[in-house]
Amino acid sequence: MILALSSLVLPAAAMASGLPSGWDVWTDSGAFTITSDAAPDAGGRPASAVVVGWPAYTDSQTGWAGTVSMTLQLPAGGGARFEVDVADDCPGPTVGYHFATIAVDGSKVWDRDVGGASSGPERVSVDLPRAGETVEVVLGLEERQAVSNYPVRVWFIGPRLVTSDGAIELLPAPAVDGDEALPPDRPIRSAPVRGRAWTSRARVCGVWAVTQWDSVVNAEERAPWLAEEFGLDTIIFLPPESHNTLVGEQHRLTEEQFAAALRTYREAGFRILIYSSLTHLGHGPEWMDGTLARDRPGWLQRGPEGETLNLWGSDWLCPNTGALVYSLERTRRLVRAYEPDGVMLDCHSFHHTQNGMSCYCDGCQAAFREYLSERFGRHVLGRPTRYTRIPKAQGPLYALWLHWRNRVWAHVTERLRRELRRTQPGLVLLSNTQYLYQSPALAQDGEYLHEDVVLSESRGMSMPLMVAKLMLGRALAGGRPIWNYLGTFREDDLTRLLDPETVSWNVSTAYACGTRPWVVYYGFFEHPDDAVNADALSRLGTTLVWHNAHDPADRSLRPYAPILSVMSIASRNARNNALIPPGFIELRRRGVAAWLIEEEHVTRKALAGARVVVIEEGSSLSHAAAQRIAKWVRSGGRLIAASGTGAYDELGRLRSRGSMAAALGIEAYGRAPLQIGRGTAESLQGYGSTDELVEALGE
Numbered sequence: 189m190i191l192a193l194s195s196l197v198l199p200a201a202a203m204a205s206g207l208p209s210g211w212d213v214w215t216d217s218g219a220f221t222i223t224s225d226a227a228p229d230a231g232g233r234p235a236s237a238v239v240v241g242w243p244a245y246t247d248s249q250t251g252w253a254g255t256v257s258m259t260l261q262l263p264a265g266g267g268a269r270f271e272v273d274v275a276d277d278c279p280g281p282t283v284g285y286h287f288a289t290i291a292v293d294g295s296k297v298w299d300r301d302v303g304g305a306s307s308g309p310e311r312v313s314v315d316l317p318r319a320g321e322t323v324e325v326v327l328g329l330e331e332r333q334a335v336s337n338y339p340v341r342v343w344f345i346g347p348r349l350v351t352s353d354g355a356i357e358l359l360p361a362p363a364v365d366g367d368e369a370l371p372p373d374r375p376i377r378s379a380p381v382r383g384r385a386w387t388s389r390a391r392v393c394g395v396w397a398v399t400q401w402d403s404v405v406n407a408e409e410r411a412p413w414l415a416e417e418f419g420l421d422t423i424i425f426l427p428p429e430s431h432n433t434l435v436g437e438q439h440r441l442t443e444e445q446f447a448a449a450l451r452t453y454r455e456a457g458f459r460i461l462i463y464s465s466l467t468h469l470g471h472g473p474e475w476m477d478g479t480l481a482r483d484r485p486g487w488l489q490r491g492p493e494g495e496t497l498n499l500w501g502s503d504w505l506c507p508n509t510g511a512l513v514y515s516l517e518r519t520r521r522l523v524r525a526y527e528p529d530g531v532m533l534d535c536h537s538f539h540h541t542q543n544g545m546s547c548y549c550d551g552c553q554a555a556f557r558e559y560l561s562e563r564f565g566r567h568v569l570g571r572p573t574r575y576t577r578i579p580k581a582q583g584p585l586y587a588l589w590l591h592w593r594n595r596v597w598a599h600v601t602e603r604l605r606r607e608l609r610r611t612q613p614g615l616v617l618l619s620n621t622q623y624l625y626q627s628p629a630l631a632q633d634g635e636y637l638h639e640d641v642v643l644s645e646s647r648g649m650s651m652p653l654m655v656a657k658l659m660l661g662r663a664l665a666g667g668r669p670i671w672n673y674l675g676t677f678r679e680d681d682l683t684r685l686l687d688p689e690t691v692s693w694n695v696s697t698a699y700a701c702g703t704r705p706w707v708v709y710y711g712f713f714e715h716p717d718d719a720v721n722a723d724a725l726s727r728l729g730t731t732l733v734w735h736n737a738h739d740p741a742d743r744s745l746r747p748y749a750p751i752l753s754v755m756s757i758a759s760r761n762a763r764n765n766a767l768i769p770p771g772f773i774e775l776r777r778r779g780v781a782a783w784l785i786e787e788e789h790v791t792r793k794a795l796a797g798a799r800v801v802v803i804e805e806g807s808s809l810s811h812a813a814a815q816r817i818a819k820w821v822r823s824g825g826r827l828i829a830a831s832g833t834g835a836y837d838e839l840g841r842l843r844s845r846g847s848m849a850a851a852l853g854i855e856a857y858g859r860a861p862l863q864i865g866r867g868t869a870e871s872l873q874g875y876g877s878t879d880e881l882v883e884a885l886g887e
């Protein structure tokens with residue numbers, strides 16, 4: 189349809205039902221998604237957008253396109269141009285499939301591969317020379333190669349016709365609802381960290397199932413061997429009642445065998461950890477055989493449709509039910525019986541089903557409402573608190589629920605730590621956190637500051653990803669020791685070790701990143717008669733022993749990095765930002781000394797040593813963090829920030845001005861660096877690609 193310039197006053201309400209009048213949609217397939225949204229433009233100002241997307245797990249065909257178009261009447265005087273800022277949500281490197289495109293009267297005038305380069309908004313300007321005529325502008329997503337599972341969304345932000353008389357916006361003004369400050373959260377107090385003297389030096393041996401059986405029945409031989417040949421000094425066991433649910437008859441253990449083994453390991457200098465869990469009761473028998481799921485249906489985690497989560501043997505338990513005290517009492521019994529130095533809680537998290545994340549159980553519904561009424565009073569986000577139920581669709585309340593889920597596990601971890609320490613003062617408590625999990629499903633991000641050691645796994649990872657993950661661990665751990673469960677074994681055959689070179693590199697990388705090795709007892713004894721693992725085992729031993737003799741903790745070296753890359757859990761939860769900024773991974777890969785810092789840990793002291801601060805993924809950066817960074821810029825720092833930094837609040841609602849721009853006192857980012865006090869602020873979008881950024885910072 190033809191749109192006369194005079195008819196461009198569009199009601200904002202039209203956005204709710206889709207695109208405003210004047211826009212036409214045309215697609216080759218009903219799978220393309222066309223929606224309206226609001227987003228920060230290339231300068232960081234809020235603007236309305238049309239979004240063209242392709243969903244996950246959906247086959248496309250080469251040549252398909254999804255488009256929105258508008259016909260514009262150009263002014264008689266000439267000199268008109270069409271401008272729009274284009275962004276996408278593809279952080280990955282996969283190129284050659286989806287392209288954002290702009291066409292005028294059937295001719296393509298611009299395109300961009302959504303993969304590879306930066307995904308932030310890029311300003312595109314197209315001259316429209318045919319004075320006095322009408323032209324059709326088509327914005328689209330085009331499939332240059334078919335995909336089967338490659339979701340993407342492309343935002344066309346603030347489309348406008350620019351004439352000599354000024355700009356005419358082609359979408360109505362965006363709804364801005366993120367300026368209202370939320371009532372503060374009640375802090376969750378944290379007990380002091382215990383055991384640092386030994387946990388910060390620990391070399392942990394992890395056993396499981398048949399390997400636990402071997403380490404126990406052959407303890408007299410194994411304990412001194414593991415200590416002397418490998419320098420290991422800490423070992424984690426499942427209690428026999430749990431171990432026996434995981435193995436066949438011939439590999440079961442008695443309490444007597446287990447107690448004797450504990451004595452032997454202790455004599456060889458080992459610290460002892462006991463394996464437990466709330467969600468699956470540490471594979472306790474009444475959980476594994478389904479008794480609890482049958483007798484206590486109200487204790488089970490539930491997905492959005494009320495479905496249970498059956499993982500690793502039976503249905504997972506929820507901490508907002510009687511399962512909390514039940515599992516606490518069980519773990520307390522284990523602590524009394526075995527007097528361990530520490531307890532490790534596995535799968536200490538929510539999870540997800542095919543319908544969405546957990547947990548929607550009655551206990552969670554009530555606990556979430558209680559949190560809302562404590563923090564917000566009688567109304568939350570415009571609705572009565574007492575009738576609020578956990579939402580199933582994304583939005584501000586959903587973002588608030590994601591945040592609350594993290595608080596649940598923080599509370600649970602803290603409570604278990606305090607209660608178990610009443611039984612055994614000095615006990616070290618840790619949970620197996622997957623801090624690089626691809627979505628907020630696990631809700632473990634609140635736990636790190638309520639445990640004594642932060643543990644995660646780096647098995648099966650490439651070297652750059654392992655380094656990035658360990659750097660992420662450092663950013664989250666708040667100075668706590670980090671234990672890294674290493675990949676020393678083959679994923680396709682747990683009895684075989686990786687080649688000696690890889691084993692050695694993985695151990696050294698863990699040490700180089702300032703973390704402690706957790707070595708799994710796979711491949712140590714399964715092939716006694718052949719040399720299949722001999723070289724790798726010998727290399728593992730010499731590498732561990734070498735590092736133990738050259739421990740950086742023995743020298744007062746303080747590692748230094750001039751570049752700090754800010755990451756933000758709130759931005760991941762509210763806006764699906766990447767946890768590890770892509771530019772950061774690239775910097776480390778090329779040997780540029782850079783560290784990650786979580787926005788909550790951005791303090792004057794943390795910023796003091798930095799020369800450059802980079803914010804790639806901080807859509808929901810808090811005002812508090814932005815203000816601390818702005819202060820550092822004024823005192824001479826160099827900031828490179830995505831123009832949309834802090835454009836949304838922590839619930840994903842658009843702010844009238846991004847928190848970073850507001851703290852810097854600027855209206856919008858330009859192409860050139862802005863002088864702010866004695867420092868400068870630059871837009872990340874000034875760098876065309878991650879490569880350009882890395883080159884600029886590598887100097």
Ligand SMILES: [Zn+2]
Pocket residue numbers: 488489490506507508547548549550551552553
């Ligand atoms: Zn629940």
